[in-house]
Amino acid sequence: MDLVRNQLTNRRKTMGDMTTTATKKKIPAKDNISNGMEVHVYNTRGEETRKVKLPERVFGVSWNADLVHQVVVSEESNKRTPIAHTKGRGDVRGGGRKPWRQKGTGRARHGSRRSPIWKGGGVTHGPTKEKSYIKKINKKMRAKALYTVLSRKLTDGEILFIDKVLFKGPKTRVAKALLTTLSDIKGFEGLRTKRRNAVLLALGEDSRDTKRSFRNFGNVGVEEVRNLSPVDLLTYKYVIITDPEQSVKTLEKRLT
Numbered sequence: 001m002d003l004v005r006n007q008l009t010n011r012r013k014t015m016g017d018m019t020t021t022a023t024k025k026k027i028p029a030k031d032n033i034s035n036g037m038e039v040h041v042y043n044t045r046g047e048e049t050r051k052v053k054l055p056e057r058v059f060g061v062s063w064n065a066d067l068v069h070q071v072v073v074s075e076e077s078n079k080r081t082p083i084a085h086t087k088g089r090g091d092v093r094g095g096g097r098k099p100w101r102q103k104g105t106g107r108a109r110h111g112s113r114r115s116p117i118w119k120g121g122g123v124t125h126g127p128t129k130e131k132s133y134i135k136k137i138n139k140k141m142r143a144k145a146l147y148t149v150l151s152r153k154l155t156d157g158e159i160l161f162i163d164k165v166l167f168k169g170p171k172t173r174v175a176k177a178l179l180t181t182l183s184d185i186k187g188f189e190g191l192r193t194k195r196r197n198a199v200l201l202a203l204g205e206d207s208r209d210t211k212r213s214f215r216n217f218g219n220v221g222v223e224e225v226r227n228l229s230p231v232d233l234l235t236y237k238y239v240i241i242t243d244p245e246q247s248v249k250t251l252e253k254r255l256t
Contacts (some may be wrong), residue, residue, distance in 0.1 A: 007256055017249050037152075041244055046082040046181045052161060052244045054154075061144070065113035068230055071145035075231050082133070086126030089114040093123075093199040140231075143254040149233045150251070155219045157187045158237060159245040164204065179220070182240070190237060195219055200236035204243030204250070225250045 037054040054060075056226050089095075096116030102109055116124040153159050160182065167174060179199070183192035191199055198219040202208060211222045221233055225247040233239060 032193055032248050039161055039244075040160075041163065042070075042182070042185065043163045044181065048185050049163060052248070055249060055252055057255075058147050058248065059151050061147045061150055064148050066142075067074055067141065068145050068148055068234075071137055071230050072141055072234065075142075075229055077133045079133045080133045082127070082129045082131050082147045083131040084127040086123035088124075088126075089122030090114060092120065092122050103239060109216040138254060145230045146228060146233070146251075146254065149230045150239075153233060159239045159241060160185065161241050162187055162245045165201075165207070165210055167207065167209040169183050170209055170215075172216050173211055175210075175217070176212040188238060194237060197221075199240055200232055201237040202239060202241045202247065204241075204246040 031032075032125045037056060037060060038051045039054060040048045041050050041052050043049050089112070092114050095112035099110045099113055100107065112120065150159070162182070165178070178190050183189055196219050200221045200223060201214060202223060202225045203208070204225055206224055212221050214220045221232065221236055225241065228251075
C-alpha cells in the first residue's frame, strides 16, 4: 500500500507541474497560429490558403490534468483483454479421495491432492480471464478531456490544419512527399526527423486510399476525426487535421 501511495503522490506532483506550466505558458508565435482563435489553413503544397475560426469550447479549454488522467486510464483499461488464467482447487484434475487416513500415519492431515499447498494443486487468488477491467466514463467527461488535449496541443503549436487530402489509390510515395512538404512549415520540422509517434492524421471523412497510403509508415497514425480520443492525441506529438470546417463541426457534436 505504501508503494501505491507513493506512486499516486508522484503522479499528482507531475500532473500539478504540467498544470502550472500550462497556466503560465502562452500561445507561441508560430506561423500556423494567428491572433485569437483563428488559425491558418494550408494546402498539400504547404501554402497558406485561408484562415478558419475555431470554437472556444473545443480549442480554448484550460488544462485539467486530473480529468485527462482519469479518462486515459479508463480508455486503456477498457481496451485491456484478460489473458492470464489460473485454476483453483475446484478446477484442477484429481483429488477424488483422501491421500491417506486422518490419524495414525505421523504425517500432516490432508483432504485432497488439489489443495494449493500440493504440487499440481490449485492456485490461490491467481489471475483469471473472467476478470473485467472495464471502467465507465461519462460521455461529457470523455468529450471534455478530448477538448482539453486539443487545446493544449494548439497552445503548444502541435496542430496543423490542411485542406482535404485526396489520393487516387494507395500511393506511399505521394504520402511521403506530403509529409516532407508539410515539414517545411515552421514548427513542424519534426514530421521529417521524428522516428516514433510523429504525427496523427485526423481525417474529416473516411478515406480508404489515404489510410492505405500511410500504412507503411511506422511513425504515422491515421484516424477519423469522429473517432479521436485523448489516448490517440497523446500518443503522437503532432496532429494534422484535414478538411478543417467539417472536422470542427464534427468535434463540436461530441458534446451534443
